[in-house]
Amino acid sequence: MEYSNLNLSDDVFKKLKDMIYEISGIFFSDQKKYLLETRLSKRISVLNLSNFEDYYNYLKYSPLKNTEIKELLNSITTNETSFFRDMPQLEVFVDVLKQIIQSSGNNAIKNIRIWSAACSTGEEPYTVGILIKENFSSPASGIKFEIVGTDISEKVLESAKKGIYNGYTLRNASQAILGKYFVKTDDDEYKIKDEIKNMTTFGNVNLIDGNEVKKYGSFDIVLCRNVIIYFDAESKKKTIENIYESLKPGGYLFLGHSESLHSISSLFKLVGLGKTPLYKKE
Ligand SMILES: C[S@@+](CC[C@H](N)C(=O)[O-])C[C@H]1O[C@@H](n2cnc3c(N)ncnc32)[C@H](O)[C@@H]1O
Known part of the structure; x- marks a missing residue:
């Protein structure tokens, strides 16, 4: 037909x-x-x-x-994504992570959990893994980082689990990063190395379903970037409430650069680090 x-x-x-x-x-x-x-x-x-x-x-x-x-x-679903998407925001992400580690003082947090909520084909959680390796690689710190990537689409999750990329999605990755964290395949594609893959787990989660979200436990930082733009006010509100419930007290939420909680939710405190707004659960 x-x-x-x-x-x-x-x-x-x-x-x-x-x-x-x-x-x-x-x-x-x-x-x-x-x-x-x-x-x-x-x-x-x-x-x-x-x-x-x-x-x-x-x-x-x-x-x-x-x-x-x-x-x-x-x-x-619209699954557009890329490695190192919105680098100024990711620099703030690294600063926030430093703050969380420092503020734990002697009661060092042993397990830091980061959730890429709506991770599409995996570029966002793997970017987080690379940033962690680049900035917090000392094993002496004794901190374990755990990254969870979730999405509603099975197709993108399958692709995320494979972790093989080429072309435009890698445009912001330098040659040094490609050499360090990817293996070139026979088809001239780039496969994410196990040292990053092993930090990351993937799962199917519908963000508007509170019960599904709860199954993944609580997080220090949530990245929910470029997804609530596809929702109406009611679904945005539900999603933000679900994320709020799954953040630890003192945890942070990053939205996409064109997204905001204005007139959606007053649960979070808007805090600014540099030019990038981000949201804190107090
Ligand atoms: C444009 S991508 C954003 C990917 C990544 N966060 C980024 O900023 O590069 C939006 C993703 O949201 C997912 N999505 C849409 N509705 C969802 C829902 N109700 N629950 C979970 N994921 C959803 C889509 O499948 C898609 O992969």
């Missing part, structure tokens, strides 16, 4: 966008109807269905609906 000719009616668009919103918190405004149409057409073709209404019914009533919901989430 030529799926590019499929037409998504307003009525079915509403049913699909409401379903997607309920499952994931991702909000497709009317302006994004075309985007949804494009992203879902391929699934209709793969399943050999005739139109969007059939696809909606498949998602709702098919015995295979749970499998298809995973495919739906793979198809509708």
Whole structure:
């Protein structure tokens, strides 16, 4: 079937966008109807269905609906990311980590946990691992760093676990970093080294689901960058409350540079380190 000719009616668009919103918190405004149409057409073709209404019914009533919901989430999420994304913010991240370590004084924290919430294909948690190795490599410190990367899309998590990259996503990684933390494969790709991989675990977490979030324990720092832009106010609020609950007292939250908690939540204290705003759980 030529799926590019499929037409998504307003009525079915509403049913699909409401379903997607309920499952994931991702909000497709009317302006994004075309985007949804494009992203879902391929699934209709793969399943050999005739139109969007059939696809909606498949998602709702098919015995295979749970499998298809995973495919739906793979198809509708925007997974753009890269290594060392927003370096000024990551410099603040390193300063915050130093502060957390220093402020622990003699009661040295032995285990620092960092959560890359919505980690996409893994560049963010691996960047964190590299920054830790570059800045806190002394084993004498006795501190164990643990990085958790989670996402709602299985497809990106599979790719994150492989840890093989090429091209544009590595544009901010210097030759020195590539040489130190990656192994070049026979296909001229870069595979993240085990010393970074072994610091990181991955899991499927829907950020709007408090019970799923809770399973991962509590963290010193959460990076939730470039994800709440896809949510409406209600899902943003839910996500921020869930993150707040999973931060240790005194822990920090980093959002993407275009995101803020203004008019979303007053749970956190806005603290500024340099030009980068960040949020603290007091
Ligand atoms: C643009 S990427 C951001 C990746 C990375 N944090 C960064 O800033 O480079 C957004 C990610 O959010 C994920 N996402 C969307 N809705 C989600 C939800 N409800 N729970 C968890 N992850 C979600 C998407 O699958 C996608 O991989």
